Amino acid sequence: MSEEETEAVVVGAGQAGVAMSEHLSAHGIPHVVLERHRIAERWRSERWDSLVANGPAWHDRFPGMEFPGVDPDAFASKEQVADYFVAYAEKMGAPVRTGVEVTSVRRREGRSGFEVRTSEGTIDARFVVAATGPFQRPVIPPVVPDGAVRVQMHSSQYRNARQLPEGAVLVVGAGSSGVQIADELRRSGRRVLLSVGPHDRPPREYRGRDFCWWLGVLGRWDAETPPQGAGHVTIAVSGARGGHTVDFRALAADGVELVGMTAAYEQGVLRFAPDLAANISMGDAKYLELLRAADAYVERNGLELPEEPQAHVLGPDPTCVTDPRLELDLAEAGVTSIVWATGFAADYGWLEVDTFDERGRPRHRRGVAEEPGVYFLGLPWLSRRGSSFIWGVWHDARYVADHMATRRGYLSYGSTDTATNSEK
Structure with missing residues (x-):
């Protein structure tokens, strides 16, 4: 038996996971954000010392908060970017749990939703958002x-x-x-x-x-x-x-x-x-x-x-x-x-669901996976060219959250058994 239940589990607390949490909270969807390291860890420990953002601060940000202490036309350092996401998560009250690694996600047998196994126990969730982004495996x-x-x-x-x-x-x-x-x-x-x-x-x-x-x-x-x-x-x-x-x-x-x-x-x-x-x-x-x-x-x-x-x-x-x-x-x-400097490949070995093509690429439309209840966020061209940028992932997260809220409404109608079985 699982140790915990929630509506949605968001895997990853980079820019995609933080944005997703904001929009889920706006819809009143109970959720947790699981991050195996720190918030925005890759900005801190997987980039060179002098790296700055490639877009100016007025552009590369979420709508709800400006970069503190950075001129709008300047380029934030990697540490300032990481600090920004930490502050944003705190501002939004995002339920982020750091130091928790997701080891597997599997569809539950005989009922809807997923069993999310982590380094700190198992969580039952109706929805799972893979917000780990494209920079997973060098x-x-x-x-x-x-x-x-x-x-x-x-x-x-x-x-x-x-x-x-x-x-x-x-x-x-x-x-x-x-x-x-x-x-x-x-x-x-x-x-x-x-x-x-x-x-x-x-x-x-x-x-x-x-x-x-x-x-x-x-x-x-x-x-x-x-x-x-x-x-x-x-x-x-x-x-x-x-x-x-x-x-x-x-x-x-x-x-x-x-x-x-x-x-x-x-x-x-x-x-x-x-x-x-x-x-x-x-x-x-x-x-x-x-x-x-x-x-x-x-x-x-x-x-x-x-x-x-x-x-x-x-x-x-x-x-x-x-x-x-x-x-x-x-x-x-x-x-x-x-x-x-030859890029990265995705690594979804932990996501054990039927929503990948023969090359291991997610099958989705605007982040909505073919597997009901699974979503992707933070990928290049997820919905448009701007998806790779900080502001772009925020708008993609809003679309994904809207879709999840609509599906949640259908599943909540009628008896619990009928609703959950219709999701299979």
Whole structure:
């Protein structure tokens, strides 16, 4: 027999779990939020020391509270972001239990709901929300064998340049994490190579407005499906040092050597795909397209925003792009470390229900799983492009809570046995 019962169990107390709790409370739905570490733990212990949010404080927040002590146009540090969610949970009275790990969730036999097994006992719940987000299991492609260089680590393990042994560093991945880590390592005096794959490269700011504002007024945060082939394309944008547009030509001018995608390894030699120029060109095209859309919006709406003709001038490609390196002898180049900024994979091994496809991806619509009573929150493109951002997950949580409240109303009608059996 279970030790506790509640209407809903929310697994994870990051931005998704905290937002979910607020909306469940607004509907009067009894619930608990279970977190195996601390609130917003990944912001504290799985990010590098100098990380800041990629969106300005006026944008990357929940509607109910501003960032205390942070200028609206500034970028909150990782500790400020974590503190924000702790304070928000306290403000909302979120029933968060930290230090509690969920080990399994199974549908109950003969009646509706789920048995949630945890490190502190078992909870019976009618609904379960998987709010663990997309950053669950670091992915390192099996390209370079152990021992080929002194250190290989995922970007979630990287903290600062002092952590790495002396020598050159290869950073693999050109999204926000990869470009910021490569830039930081180069500024520390290291020789750095950056392996660049397909990416989106918006301007940090254009005509006096942040790219987050431009995507908002242009309606692009509301896109419900990614452009073909862009579902997993990384976004190269930075809030570091007050925020700046990621410019691969500037990185090359500062001494970062750009190479194509890391393809293969054999006998100490790493080979790169001959796709560097194409990847840079595609990123440029997306950058310039957004500038043109912004210009058209300004003209159409008669806005008085300063023109920036120089933003459209990209300049010549550096030699490392026009004559790219296709292979690298790691020992000869003095590469002692590889930092893999290659993203994460989901890990729902604890969620033992029938709502995943053959690749282990959740089957859902706007967070509502095919398995009745199960919900997902915090995933990229959960409902739209903005789902990955702090404010986006808040709106997704409201939709999920509304859906849960509606289902709860149906289940509460009539006799308990009839209602619960209809959920099977």
